[in-house]
Amino acid sequence: MEPSSASISYRQYAGDRDLQTVIELIHSELSEPYVVYTYRYFLDQWPQLCLIAEATPAGGRRGMGSPVGVIVCKQSTHKNGAHRGYIAMLCVASTFRKRGIARSLVERAVRKMHVRGATEVVLETEFDNNAALGLYEALGFIREKRLYRFYLNGKDAFRLVLALAPQLPPRPQPASLDQYWNEPSSYPPATPSPFAEEDSVPPVDVDP
Numbered sequence: 371m372e373p374s375s376a377s378i379s380y381r382q383y384a385g386d387r388d389l390q391t392v393i394e395l396i397h398s399e400l401s402e403p404y405v406v407y408t409y410r411y412f413l414d415q416w417p418q419l420c421l422i423a424e425a426t427p428a429g430g431r432r433g434m435g436s437p438v439g440v441i442v443c444k445q446s447t448h449k450n451g452a453h454r455g456y457i458a459m460l461c462v463a464s465t466f467r468k469r470g471i472a473r474s475l476v477e478r479a480v481r482k483m484h485v486r487g488a489t490e491v492v493l494e495t496e497f498d499n500n501a502a503l504g505l506y507e508a509l510g511f512i513r514e515k516r517l518y519r520f521y522l523n524g525k526d527a528f529r530l531v532l533a534l535a536p537q538l539p540p541r542p543q544p545a546s547l548d549q550y551w552n553e554p555s556s557y558p559p560a561t562p563s564p565f566a567e568e569d570s571v572p573p574v575d576v577d578p
């Protein structure tokens with residue numbers, strides 16, 4: 371496939387039928403030799419936080435793409451109380467690099483974790499992985515600490531952190547401005563106006 375003319379789409383991990391795809395992509399691009407249990411640990415518990423990038427050749431049918439990138443994450447509450455997202459694995463096939471695929475995978479995964487309440491996202495990468503450091507720092511991650519001989523190959527890692535603003539509960543939005551102005555409010559005023567007619571406040575359903 372000619373990478374420059376292919377279109378890229380993104381989708382969520384779809385269960386066991388994607389397991390081998392994810393393993394093969396990561397195995398071919400990452401130095402750390404993960405066993406199948408490591409993949410299953412992440413993919414079985416947080417399938418919604420694994421995203422796959424697929425390339426479809428020009429003129430090809432959507433949905434018939436080949437996998438060219440993947441990100442695997444998890445999300446949990448850390449012992450310091452922070453609701454933490456964690457990027458465990460990320461890779462893009464070498465012929466499809468420098469096209470913004472990794473950036474898009476990370477942005478999409480971070481957005482998902484943020485919506486699910488994460489207030490920070492962390493990851494580790496080899497201290498000399500300039501492509502990964504460049505990518506994450508361009509997205510706002512900062513180096514938190516250097517981890518001595520973190521990887522099985524004896525290399526140090528940098529732990530990178532991205533702080534996220536806490537999510538506010540969504541405010542109910544009117545479907546349109548017309549609706550906003552024309553529909554009576556479903557909430558009674560805090561202090562009923564002495565000028566309001568008795569039945570001008572719509573009844574409110576109160577949950578038991």
Ligand SMILES: CC(C)(COP(=O)(O)OP(=O)(O)OC[C@H]1O[C@@H](n2cnc3c(N)ncnc32)[C@H](O)[C@@H]1OP(=O)(O)O)[C@@H](O)C(=O)NCCC(=O)NCCS
Pocket residue numbers: 399400459460461462463466467468469470471472473474493494495496499500501502504505506508
């Ligand atoms: C790191 C990796 C995922 C980047 O994938 P990619 O799709 O080529 O990255 P993108 O095209 O989205 O790049 C986004 C930004 O990252 C940075 N970047 C990407 N590749 C870079 C490189 N080789 N050197 C320096 N910065 C780089 C740049 O800031 C780039 O923005 P720009 O294109 O506007 O300059 C890819 O090189 C890879 O799979 N490497 C092997 C596996 C790996 O190291 N994974 C990370 C482990 S944590």
